[in-house]
């Protein structure tokens with residue numbers, strides 16, 4: 232007996248990116264082709280076959296064509312719903328495909344009354360090989376987590392072997408940190424005594440066990456979101472022969488993941504750096520560029536990501552630029568009028584000074600002192616810093632007295648570590664603001 236276990240194909244994902252959308256569907260086709268070549272008896276899809284409950288018709292057509300290929304090869308397909316292809320209160324595409332016998336739903340349940348308790352009895356599907364398949368679907372917002380406590384466990388343990396449990400839910404002990412606890416169930420919530428636990432939902436490849444039985448999350452065949460694609464784990468599914476799982480890798484495209492640190496760079500130098508990167512050969516690859524940090528000077532628009540993208544695309548299959556964490560120092564235009572150079576300077580200081588124009592004036596005077604010829608560079612810098620620190624301290628004292636008067640800093644009087652810490656942080660933040668201003 233040989234079966235395949237896959238999950239999270241998310242067909243129809245990347246609806247705004249035709250290249251990625253197509254690659255994702257190709258990954259599913261590649262997986263099904265491998266199942267046919269390996270002559271598996273059946274395929275288990277542990278949820279999220281489609282990215283939406285009602286996908287676009289193009290995706291439906293391709294998805295059904297691919298599923299039909301397996302069916303025509305005599306391979307049976309069992310499915311549970313995932314959090315994405317489930318639709319509360321309305322008919323999901325999966326219901327339609329189930330009715331059309333494109334695959335079989337492995338979820339059948341009834342509620343039973345036992346000793347005044349209402350329990351959820353999951354009824355198995357029996358495959359031609361004699362294996363029992365029991366499934367529970369994943370619902371949106373992981374609502375199925377609650378159902379696990381009402382499972383009719385006695386019924387499931389009496390079910391004869393071999394048996395497979397299919398679910399689309401996070402297991403607490405195996406969960407990545409970004410999934411909240413309340414959206415997961417402990418391993419002990421799974422019914423005991425099954426020969427294989429076929430998981431879906433977690434977008435990572437995880438191999439674990441319940442007793443001696445394998446508990447597997449194959450992860451997605453491609454990925455469903457951009458942050459998914461940024462993670463470089465292996466994509467694929469499992470072929471399980473006599474309950475021994477073997478990972479089958481699926482690579483529809485090579486990925487090149489690049490991180491660029493913009494900290495301390497000017498918009499122009501960042502642009503040059505990215506252009507040099509973009510000029511390399513990325514034939515057949517999907518390039519993901521993550522640019523983060525704070526530009527020292529220039530506007531983000533000056534980087535001109537449009538032409539950088541075009542340059543990458545000269546060789547790459549697709550390029551994805553993530554500039555979400557790219558920042559620049561805020562610059563605003565100030566209009567001032569004044570008769571002389573000095574007047575204009577004073578007016579500007581008035582407008583930009585956070586801590587008063589005297590402070591700004593003094594600071595500029597300190598920083599514009601030239602280095603005496605007979606002074607070492609290091610001594611000169613030290614002297615400058617000492618003067619700046621003295622000035623800053625004076626300002627900080629003045630600011631603190633001011634806010635104490637306003638009653639804002641009363642926590643200084645109390646002996647409370649946490650509050651003192653907060654005050655220190657506020658102070659440090661003010662210092663930081665000053666430094667930013669100086670930079």
Ligand SMILES: [Mn+2]
Pocket residue numbers: 239241279313315432433434455
């Ligand atoms: Mn998923």
